[in-house]
Amino acid sequence: MNPLASPTPPMPALLALADGTWHRGHSCGAPGTAFGEIVFNTSMAGYQEIATDPSYAGQVVCLTYPQQGNYGISPEASEAARPALSALVVADACRTPSHWRSRETLPSYLARHGVVAVEGVDTRAVTLAVRGGGAMAAGVSTEVLDPDELVALVRAQPPIAERDLVAAVSCDAPWTETPAAGCGRSVAAVDCGQKAGIVAGLAARGLTVHTLPWDATAADVLALGADGAFLSNGPGDPASVPGVVACARGLLGRVPAFGICLGHQVMALAAGARTVKLAYGHHGGNEPVMNLLTRTCEVTAQNHNYAVDFPSFGPLVPGESGGRTSHEADLRCWAERGVAPVALSPEVGRVRLTHVNLNDGTCEGVEYLDRRAFSLQYHPEGRPGPLDGAYGFDAFCALMAGDPDYLVHAVQGRCA
Known part of the structure; x- marks a missing residue:
């Protein structure tokens, strides 16, 4: 590999909410498009437990603590065999974790399990939108990067209460x-x-x-x-x-x-x-x-x-x-x-x-x-x-x- 070559640019990703707001970022998980009801979690640690908590099925989870993934992923910390949430939203996803139990990074774990995720988003603004407007439909995509198009798709989603989760x-x-x-x-x-x-x-x-x-x-x-x-x-x-x-x-x-x-x-x-x-x-x-x-x-x-x-x-x-x-x-x-x-x-x-x-x-x-x-x-x-x-x-x-x-x-x- 040429050490002077430019690194591969991150895959762009888009978060859109049913209230019409949207945020650009880049992917820190699997490529694709995912929809769900957006909620915010204020825990300062425990991203792996949150991602694998079955109660988050059908939800797009925004983690308010700035950096996620800094101590990696370990088999002991999972609450279920695989993640249940629809998508994940973070400000920064660490790719160089440090912990003696860590076996892989958070982005690689999400990608391996097909979880669409976006980083580089102002999670404070997202949290304020949810606090002000209540839990609402949202979508995260690496495929649909036009805000108006993704907002329209989000608004077309059926209510979470109608889903057999x-x-x-x-x-x-x-x-x-x-x-x-x-x-x-x-x-x-x-x-x-x-x-x-x-x-x-x-x-x-x-x-x-x-x-x-x-x-x-x-x-x-x-x-x-x-x-x-x-x-x-x-x-x-x-x-x-x-x-x-x-x-x-x-x-x-x-x-x-x-x-x-x-x-x-x-x-x-x-x-x-x-x-x-x-x-x-x-x-x-x-x-x-x-x-x-x-x-x-x-x-x-x-x-x-x-x-x-x-x-x-x-x-x-x-x-x-x-x-x-x-x-x-x-x-x-x-x-x-x-x-x-x-x-x-x-x-x-x-x-x-x-x-x-x-x-x-x-x-x-x-x-x-x-x-x-x-x-x-x-x-x-x-x-x-x-x-x-x-x-x-x-x-x-x-x-x-x-x-x-x-x-x-x-x-x-x-x-x-």
């Missing part, structure tokens, strides 16, 4: 994770896009994890004779998976149950509540959440665009809600009062609000007091992110063991 990221057949040191209990997990870190978190507590595909019925779950049932995270609108909602409805009250993220939402739908779409969702590793039971604040890892509407469970029970009889839309009022309110659901009985997002006052966790079940909107396993909520796995173990104060004891480290 869960089926594409669930496992194809049942499988089992056996811990090195078991506790004698097992869990049946319904995989709607289950992260590897969640299975690891359950197995680390000595639980044998029997994972079933997303279309498993309540009868399928109960037939395993497990000590508890788990409903996993996953992509898209919870209302788009009525079968999973029906499964959750058949499990509530039959077996101790725990749900995370999408699992939290489908459990609420099964209990007769509603879910609402957030303006631009929660995506990152720094969301503050108040635990109403312990009055502690947790810094949490989150990835979702929908939230449970707590007032839709039913009327408040004044005697268990600090004497209050009226719901309020902003749930931060309960953090200020130091009360974990209880609503009365016609379908499942008493439902207690346990966790509240301190940024926007949305529901982050509930406890089904008459059904031996609870759920969390955020990710207790982190990956990437903090581990403030890791006690959620301990709480599940304590619930299966019959501890009536399982959530409080888990936080206090008093679970057996």
Whole structure:
């Protein structure tokens, strides 16, 4: 190679949003064109975990931290066998990573898995557009480089809620994770896009994890004779998976149950509540959440665009809600009062609000007091992110063991 020869110029790429804005950059992944709903993630690390999180299926992910890929790609960090996101947007993709576990660069990894990605974009401007206009359709292309043409193609895309995303990221057949040191209990997990870190978190507590595909019925779950049932995270609108909602409805009250993220939402739908779409969702590793039971604040890892509407469970029970009889839309009022309110659901009985997002006052966790079940909107396993909520796995173990104060004891480290 002639050392004086000019390097091969980078392949141009274009990002276009449904609001008509667009950004030129160059490719740092596979050639092609990809569409999805654009969201931004504020995590300062964990690009590999984000890229392989099945909950990002159907989404164009903009990472706000300036440089991505600086510590490379390692097999240990993946949350699934391959990336699930539609496309990736970054300011700068490092091609000279430094880490002893690194096996390849982020651009080569994305290219190998056919993920279209663009760098050289002002991710601050993209983030402001999403914060101002809400989550919207977007497209990234190395083929369509005319802004007007790509914007038109973006606007022609069907809404993400109309896409069957869960089926594409669930496992194809049942499988089992056996811990090195078991506790004698097992869990049946319904995989709607289950992260590897969640299975690891359950197995680390000595639980044998029997994972079933997303279309498993309540009868399928109960037939395993497990000590508890788990409903996993996953992509898209919870209302788009009525079968999973029906499964959750058949499990509530039959077996101790725990749900995370999408699992939290489908459990609420099964209990007769509603879910609402957030303006631009929660995506990152720094969301503050108040635990109403312990009055502690947790810094949490989150990835979702929908939230449970707590007032839709039913009327408040004044005697268990600090004497209050009226719901309020902003749930931060309960953090200020130091009360974990209880609503009365016609379908499942008493439902207690346990966790509240301190940024926007949305529901982050509930406890089904008459059904031996609870759920969390955020990710207790982190990956990437903090581990403030890791006690959620301990709480599940304590619930299966019959501890009536399982959530409080888990936080206090008093679970057996």
